[in-house]
Amino acid sequence: MNGAGMATRKTDGPAGAGGERASAGQAPLLEIDRLCVSAHINGQDWRALENITLRVDRGETRGLVGESGSGKSLTLRAAMGLLPGSLSVTSGAIRFKGRDLLADGGKAMAAVRGTGIAMVFQEPAVALNPVMRVGRQITDSVSARRGWGRRQAREFAVELMDQVGIRDPKRWVEAYPHQLSGGMRQRVMIASAIACGPELIFCDEPTTALDVTVQSQILKLFSKLQADLHAGFLYVTHDLSVVAEFCSSLSVMYAGRIVEQSDDLKAMVQAPVHPYTRALLGAVPRIKGPIQRLRGLSSSAPPLTERSQAPTAPLAEVSPGWQVAPASPEEVELFETGVQAWEAQA
């Protein structure tokens, strides 16, 4: 297997939860700068994402959390150029190692997909081609790129399947997706994603569709890959326990905007500034520590077509690497009282 060292790439920096900020001179692995996306429904344009700005560096695992409908998946798909027909990027840039992927009509994006950025989807059941053998799906992109023959590609697939923890890969390499369990299908997808040796991996809630036991195995796999590949991760989830275990930095989204984000996950979790972040973190049941009343949120984000289209203020810098969106009094009242309103009902 020549040049197959992809799986155990040399890392050029110490792996670590905090991750070392790239020095100012070198461009960050991924920089999304004031990205706006709008949807065209029944003749009108509605803003789906507003001024999304975030960075991911080599070795860093940034979590992107928010309720469903907050636009976190959309951000990933926009970054990957996978927006459905009705949605389009209206402004902003997505720079991968300094190069804006939106600039030259998708050529840069196409070149980067697979080798630069890879993506793992939420539902393995529908993200794999039902009529193609899994082995072939893992290596079809990389073998096309490197001109491998069938036999060579098959060997690489077996090796990758072993690396992502599929027992007896020789037996499963010729199988079809519907013959595999949910967990195995997710592992196949991960194998396929890392086949071309990406430097940045987008994860769109990869464990949500799986049951808890399989979920933790997949997370262990991700941590192992994080260490081996020293790749950057942008990990979308609504499961805060996953964030705690896996991410080094965090961005919180609400109604298509980033309300608070920090490069230092621990600091932000201990003392969240934005009322929404507080409400969100408060809604997580703690196993350890003192028993606290569970704090809930009364309403999830309003549907797209009912959101106000007025531009919101840009994020303010709390401390280096930690930004917060100023919360309007109504928002404070909504997120604070929301808790009492909920309690009153109970």
Next chain:
Amino acid sequence: MKTTRVTARLAGLAVGLALGVSALAVTRASAADTPQKGGDLIMLRAEQLRTLLPSQPTDNASIWPIEEVFNTLLVPKQDGSGVAPSLATSWEQSKDGLDWTFHLRHGVKFTNGQEMTSKDVKFSIEETSKPSSPFAFINAAITKVTTPDAYTVVIHTAKPFAPLPADMAIFANSIVPYDYAGMTPEAFSKKPIGTGPFMLKSWTPGVEATFERNPNYWDKGKPYLDSITFKVVADSNTRANEVQGGQAQIDEFPAFSSITALQNSGTAKIGTYASSRVDFLSINTQKKPFDNVDVRRAIASAVDKNTLVKVVLFGHGKPAGAYMSPSSWSHDPSITGYPYDLKAAKAFLAKSPVPDGFKATITVASGNSDQQTMAQIIQASLAKLGIKITIQTLDPSAAYDAKQNGNYDMGFSYDTTDIVDPDEIIRFTGSYDGGSHGLYSFYKNKEIDSWIAKAATLNDQDARQKIYFKVEKAWNEAQPLVPLFYTPELYAYASNVHDFHPFVTGNYNLADVWMSK
């Protein structure tokens, strides 16, 4: 000959000496063109060739090819006025009128090389006289056939029988080799051996049959064509298109509506020839109220024959009066039938047991657009008399079955002759037990039946004609069938086809036909 056709064939004007007929030009190549040898003629038809055994078929689609493969002792004259020599060079009737002697042509060979002699003639006539053969009735009068020598045949009849020579010109009495040259009838019907101008080359049942020239045909120098092919094409549009497109030479069955288009297409021509065909509205006289003669006269007076000729035949025909076709000497020109007159019709109905009308059906064969059209025209005019008609469409064999068994009110039928003598048709159409119960009218008239039988025994044509005129007058009075119109034989053919003159009895005589390049 009565056939079950998917689309009825109604031809143009009959060329009749007695009638001084309207100026429908008979197109004919100028006499100066000399016939050229060669060419493959393709003929399109609606029905398929079923069998080539002369004693078996009753349908035209089988009869006409048989007439190209076999010969008969005599052949009908082209205008139907009598018979001419063929395999028999001369014939005479004995003084007591009971024996007819035929003298055979010498040196005629079958396609298997065997020479044709009186033995073959005797065998052929006896084969067709067998009860299992549908045309046995033609030879009913024959008691014995003797062969004094190899080239003489004597046919004995119980009573003097004037139509015998005409019966010897019918396809059913074609001359086949003795004992079918050792083959079974079934095998012979697929690989026939005859003396005719053409021999079978290939036959795909239900699709097409090709006949090639018989090199040693006794009529030296003929036939001119290399081969003739009969192809089955059910759709009338498609047939017209094929002739126009030059893919075929003759359309046996052009629809009237396509005549004008074909005529000015430049690549095809329309030929109209004398025909014995007469179309009728059959009435089931067994059923009430049709058993009453006034009801039938009322119906006859309410049928506008001129409109039928104009709308259905596009003018290619003439309203009918007498039952017999003008092409036959038995046609009584003085009979013009009941004129179209609704007042007279109402008067007749008033005298009948159903003065203010009744309900009835007209049975029509499906897929037969001419019958559908005629039924609707008659329906509209009978409605004016209070006779409410519903049109019952049945597929051809069911419609035919209904008429045969008499469970119908009114229906359309026609008849053509196979011999030049009127005896066959008059018996078939007129007499009750002539095979179609008076063309499905089930009209019984002892007097008429006796006249018909008597006429067959007379030798003098004028005497027979007087009797036939009496018969036609009686029919006209009783109107068991309403004669609608006389139509000529109609063919569309490519302009490079010459000397194509089908006889009154339908024979094609393709031996005389030739094609210019």
Next chain:
Amino acid sequence: MTEVMIEKKRAGLMSRIGRTGRRRGNTHLLIGAVIVGLIVLMAICAPLLTRYGPIDQDFTATLQGPSWTHLLGTDNLGRDLWSRILFGARTDLFLATVAVAAPLVIGTAIGALSGYFGGWFDTIIMRIADIVVAFPFYVLVISLVFIMGNGVGSIFAAISIVSWVAYARIVRAETMVLSSTDFVDALKVGGLGSGRIVFRHLVPNVVSQAIVYAMSDIVANIGVIVTLSYFGMGIVPPTPDWGSMMADGQPFFAGGYYGLMVVPAAAVIVTSFGLSLVGDGLANVLRVKR
């Protein structure tokens, strides 16, 4: 099974952002409804739109081209083609639509039951369906025409006997998909009788696909009526009907009288065009895969 449900959830998720499909579907439905509506309207008030009766014969004016006195010309009996098209619409649309109703009801019921119960009942039904589909339609029709006489009755019987199979197959497939879901198990646990489950709960869920198919079935029925007339087994003359008008006009086509066949053909095509647009639009609105 769960894959399908997830797919639907995901689709649901995306649909919160709205899909362009639904809006265009409506224009299809709109145009189709206008066309079909217009034709039905013209059929209903046919007597007002023409001076001639559909079966009035006028032998002085046979085979005329379009003119001011006869908008679309006349046929070989001098009847006005414009009036025959209008009154013909009544016969064909009524028969084609009614001939969809019976098979839709019977087919849906049989399909639902055989999809829900499965087992030997399902096998028998499917074998019968195989025989009916495999059986040459014209042998059946011709025999029916004799037994019941030709005309509306036998056509209706022939179409119904054959076309229930399509509905049964569609509904059966959908029912089998649904009946293995928790939704149906919940009903069973809830103690409902299988009859109520099938007809009160399952059928409403699966019937939309059959309704959309019904639209294209009407179009197919018109085609069947026309073809039957071509073989002379159609509507009994002189009742005007597009099929027999076309069959009667066909021999005149080679004769250069194109109108007799083109006019009814155009009517059939326009009606089918309208109906299939309605079908497409309905499919989008009901969110059914055609």
Next chain:
Amino acid sequence: MLRFLIRRLLLLIPVVVGVATLTFMLMHMTPGDPARTYLGDRASPQALAALRHQWGLDQPLWRQYLAFMGGLATGNLGQSMFFHDSIVSLLAIRLPPTLLLMAIATLFSILISVPLAVWMALSRGGAVDTAVRSFNSVAQGTPLFFTGAVLIAVFSLKLHWFPVAGYGKTFGEHVVSLILPSIAVALVIIPFLIRGLRGALIDALNSEFVNFAKAKGLSRRAIWTHYALRNAAIPGISILGIQVGYLAGGSLVIENVFAIPGMGTFLMKGILNRDFPVVQASALIFALLVIFVYLLTDIAYGLFDPRVRVK
């Protein structure tokens, strides 16, 4: 796979028996006497009786039925009354044209529908998409013999590209003569096929696994062939199967208009002449043809869709 085939063939038997019995019953119930139809009016009663005996019509019905079913089992389909030939040899003439017609028509339908459906899926809502959709609605409603008449008028009479009708002698002539009829027949299949394929393609393109394929950096061509088309083929095949199944029955009209000596006209002639052996044999052949097409569809389905194959 073999087990699947055997099971399907076994299921064939009840259908064949069903069709044969139904045809026998229907044909013997309808009025019209083949002997009378064959011999015409002139026939004497003895001639009719002789013919009925020869054809075995004078036997009681149930014995005729047993003879027929017995013949069926041993493969002896009997003699045609009107064609004076054995059914088997007649079928050897009549079956190939219909099979060839169906094959060419299916080929045309695929060659025209697939590219068009792809183009429409690509330019969704565009001019081509709407144009072809309206063409579909029109083609679906156009009666077959009208299409036939128009095609002949234009391509045969005016342009002389094709023969007006008929079937020709050599294989080359067969194919040429079947092109126009096949187009007419294909015009019935294409609307259904295009609509089905277009829908399936759009669903595939919007699917998660195509997004994942794009995310992997696969080329557009690879995505189209291995992901979109492979998945769209599945509904495509079932639609094609159903339509070709209908085609088997529907070839009657086209064979009549183009004078093709196929099974359609053979069956129709048999019915009109009350030629029972011909009708019963042709009805069976049509039934087998339809079932064979459905079997082929299921096999193709299995080939394309692994989920079905495993069952």
